[in-house]
Amino acid sequence: MELLKVSGISKQQAGAFILKDISFTLPRFRKIAIAGETGSGKSTLLKVIAGLSQPDTGEVLFEDKRVEGPLEVLIPGHEGIAYLSQYFELRHHYRVEEILSYANQLTEDEARNIYAICRINHLLQRRTDELSGGEAQRIALARLLTTAPRLLLLDEPFSNLDMIHKNLLKSVIHDIGESLEITCMLISHDPHDILSWADELFIMKAGQLLQRGAPQQVYYQPVDAYAAGLLGKYNLVPPDGLRHLSALPGITSNGKSLFARPEQFTLTAPQPDALKGKVQAITFWGGYYDIAVQVPGKTMVTVRMITCDVKKGDTVYVGWRGTDVWYI
The missing domain is CATH 2.40.50.140 (Nucleic acid-binding proteins)
Structure with missing residues (x-):
């Protein structure tokens, strides 16, 4: 059984397609990277999958249950799916431990394992306004993981990070997949972020899924110059x-x-x-x-x-x- 089934998703804004007839299935425990130019529909696709954006046509099934959009539910989102925006925010002037406790659905041992994977044990007593950007991002990621998601959607998690914090976050995301067995979809503009990590690449252009395949295949056998240029x-x-x-x-x-x-x-x-x-x-x-x-x-x-x-x-x-x- 597929974890995720996306069927005929389309969405328009001001008469132009943001997404156009997107369809694919995703089995459990796969790592999917999405690449495409700015405005190609990557973030909108993740938001539709997460139930945070309403498609005009089509449907998303997660574990055989339809994901409802924000026009259909009081509180947008879908149980079992966690979405981390590149514009995430943490409440100011709270201790990290407090922030993490609010959404926690895990036992104390399970939560401690999450904190270790996210490399944040040393930050638990710190206030959120004392965190660096990279530290805050790992806190936000840990907060999502304490809700025990089965699908994790990461929207450009490496943007605006220096190389040290970027490499640390890469290790964290790798360990999430290996240790927690969570299926993950990730957006990035940098081929170095995705080629060594992903099981499969999606190339998006003008709201459409232009190409999908194993990283090595898409890298050496792109369908056109646009797909080629995204990867180097x-x-x-x-x-x-x-x-x-x-x-x-x-x-x-x-x-x-x-x-x-x-x-x-x-x-x-x-x-x-x-x-x-x-x-x-x-x-x-x-x-x-x-x-x-x-x-x-x-x-x-x-x-x-x-x-x-x-x-x-x-x-x-x-x-x-x-x-x-x-x-x-």
């Missing part, structure tokens, strides 16, 4: 440029554009199945270098390397190390 830098060689890349193994001209991530190219020694080119630019990103190379046909490709022993203007040879070739 890419190369797109148009059909008229492909004939100059025929030396690379597996590359053919078929009327479509070649799609390749920078790490699918490499710099290699001169050989028959490599392209001669000239380095145009080098960008250091911390753990790797992106090297822009102009190859035959005045085609530009970006090559990603862990180390870099070339400089701008050098002649280099570009090889192909991708396992599969993808065209869009």
Whole structure:
């Protein structure tokens, strides 16, 4: 039995679709990440699932029970579903322990386990106006978890966090899934937040579900340039440029554009199945270098390397190390 079934959800605002015919099912204990440009409908979708926004058409079933919208119930929301907005608030001038006790539906031992998972034991006696942004977010998350949800919806939980608190929250969210066995859906604009975490990615555009699949599949086989760009830098060689890349193994001209991530190219020694080119630019990103190379046909490709022993203007040879070739 699916935990969640979303069927034909649509919603309009000022005559424009915010959501358009969204349908999917979600089994228990899955981790779903949603990516899309601002205004693509991601947050509205989570709110509809949580019962906090009323769809115009369609329905949401949670554990085979219809999720009612805010126009149908006195207090919006649905039992078993917890939604954390990116604009969450905690009551001011209360001790953290007090805030957490109000919504708690767990035993003392179960609650203490939640506090440990959220890394907030040392904050329980602190006042809410003394918390940093990252600390407050973990408190808000712990408060939701004390209601014993079976589905957790996180709307851009990593926004406005420094790298230290962001990495800590990532560990917390990972442990929630592993230790508490809670199904989770998460929105993020940063591919580094979702590619290593999710079991499945949803790509949204203009209120529609454009693509869904395993992270590696969506990353290396996007349906179009929009989906590709959401997950990081890419190369797109148009059909008229492909004939100059025929030396690379597996590359053919078929009327479509070649799609390749920078790490699918490499710099290699001169050989028959490599392209001669000239380095145009080098960008250091911390753990790797992106090297822009102009190859035959005045085609530009970006090559990603862990180390870099070339400089701008050098002649280099570009090889192909991708396992599969993808065209869009």
